[in-house]
Amino acid sequence: MSPDRPVFVTHSADVRKAALPPPDPEALALSQDLSASIAAEIKARGGAIPFRRYMELALYAPGLGYYVAGQQRFGPGGDFVTAPEMGSLFGATLARAVAPLPGSDGVLEFGAGSGALAAQLLAALPPTPYAILEVSPDLAERQRQRLAGLPVRWLSALPACWRGVVLANEVLDAIPPHLVELDQDGVLWELGVALGPEGFVWRHLPASDALQERLAPYLPHWPRPYRSEVNLAAEAWLRDVAEHLECGAILIIDYGHGAAEYYHPQRSMGTLRAYYRQHWLEDPxxxxxxxxxxxxxxxxxxxxxxxxxxxxxxxxxxxARFLIVNGLAEVFSAASGSADPLTRMQLANEAKRLTLPQEMGESFKVLILSKESPCKSPSTASKTATP
Incomplete structure (x- = not known):
């Protein structure tokens, strides 16, 4: 998720409080209720929970979590701006890549956010079945309002067998990872969350064998201390989708790196970030x-x-390369040809933000996976649809 002109704010409490806009009373009360709920779980579980559980509650706790509490999240008035909300170029270019991919079930989008990308794809693609699987009831309702009248259905679960495109745009980054830390003595820990005098604090928890094994090639090269993440849950998501995909493709669009860069010794504080009102913070x-x-x-x-x-x-x-290969120049030319000067300037700015290395062009990656082997079961998308 790309904040609109991001501003770095240190985790220093004094700087943070001075630099960030305060929440309104209703939002502050919601945050206090969620904090109390998380604190109660920490106490019930012996004084600490893994960070991944804290993040799950912070984002998805029923009625209180970031994605389910009904606050405005997307766009200039929210906390961050995603690629399809910057304008039409991203969606129109992505449609050119999606159109030739196989599958009679059409497109299944995970976590469709505000519905902006779905609207753009449906406008650019030939008549295509479109389904959305959304875990947030609040966002699903907003999507229904935005996409009213369009041929979209909402699914309550991943179909047993899918023939088509599975799309995850800026979704997997919000799946809670294991947070790990190599301490000064060379011991690898999983980071957890406990209660301190003034709120939540870090706590070292034993790292599992799976984490030890995954990170063994990197540990000798890391400085001490060193902090990073391992997203086993995102990998499990991909296995699950692959199992249910009969034929078609999976598109994952998100920010990330290859392992050598991800676990580079100089990346000693990992990639975990918090986004609040177009600012990003190191303090989760x-x-x-x-x-x-x-x-x-x-x-x-x-x-x-x-x-x-x-x-x-x-x-x-x-x-940047994905968009250029799939015809960004042609899409830009078609959109700007008869546009007024202001619209052309907006389109040019959007193209720059999508492609410049210091913006989204290099930090965001596009992974396309495909599968052609047959599946014994018929497609069951209609059986899991909700109106």
């Missing part, structure tokens, strides 16, 4: 429920999982 404990929490993806790990699950890696590119 600031106003729980009012901040988006994200971490970059390890795209090498996702590709290994994909191949092991029977998928083929069709392409893996930085966003």
């Amino acid at each position: 404990f600031y106003l729980p429920g009012l901040c988006d929490l994200t971490a970059h993806l390890d795209f090498d790990a996702l590709q290994r999982v994909a191949v092991a699950a029977g998928l083929q890696v069709r392409s893996y590119d930085p966003l």
Whole structure:
């Protein structure tokens, strides 16, 4: 998720409080209720919970979490701006890549946010079945309002067998990862969350064998201390989708790196960030429920999982290259040809933000996976649809 002109704010409490806009009373009360709920779970579980559980509650706790509490999240008036909300170029260019992909079930979008990308794809694609699987009831309702009259259906679960395109645009970064830390003595810990005198604090928890094994190649090269993430849950998501995909493609669009860059010794504080009102922070404990929490993806790990699950890696590119290869220049020319000067300037600014290395062009990656092997079961998308 790309904040609109991001501003770095240190985790220093004094600087943070002075620099950030305060929440309104209703939002502050929601955050306080969520904090109390998380604190109660910490106490009930012996004084600490894994950070991944804290992040799950902060984002998805029923009625209180960031994505389910009804606050405005997307666009200039929210906390961040996603690519399809900057304008029409991203969606129109993505449609050119999606159109030739196989599958009679059409497009299944995970976590459709405000519905902006769905609207753009449906406008650019030939008549195509379109489904959305959204875990947030609040966002699903907003999508229904925005997409009213369009041929979209909402699914309550992943279909048993899908023939078509599965799209995850800026979704996997919000799946809670394991947060790990190598301490000064060379001991690897999983980071947890406990209660301190003034709020939530970090706590070292034993790292599992799976985490130890995954990070063993990197540990000797890391400085001490060193902090990073391992997103086993995102990998499990991909395995699950691959199992249910009969034929078609999976498109993952998000910010991330290959493993060598992700776990580079100089990246000693990892990639975890909080987003609040177009600012990004290093402190994930600031106003729980009012901040988006994200971490970059390890795209090498996702590709290994994909191949092991029977998928083929069709392409893996930085966003800029993906858009250029799929006709961004032609889309821009068509959109700006008869536009007024102000619209042309807006389109040019959008193209720059999508492609410049210091914006989204290099930090965002596009991974396309495909599968052609048959599945024994018929498609069951209609059986899991909701109106």
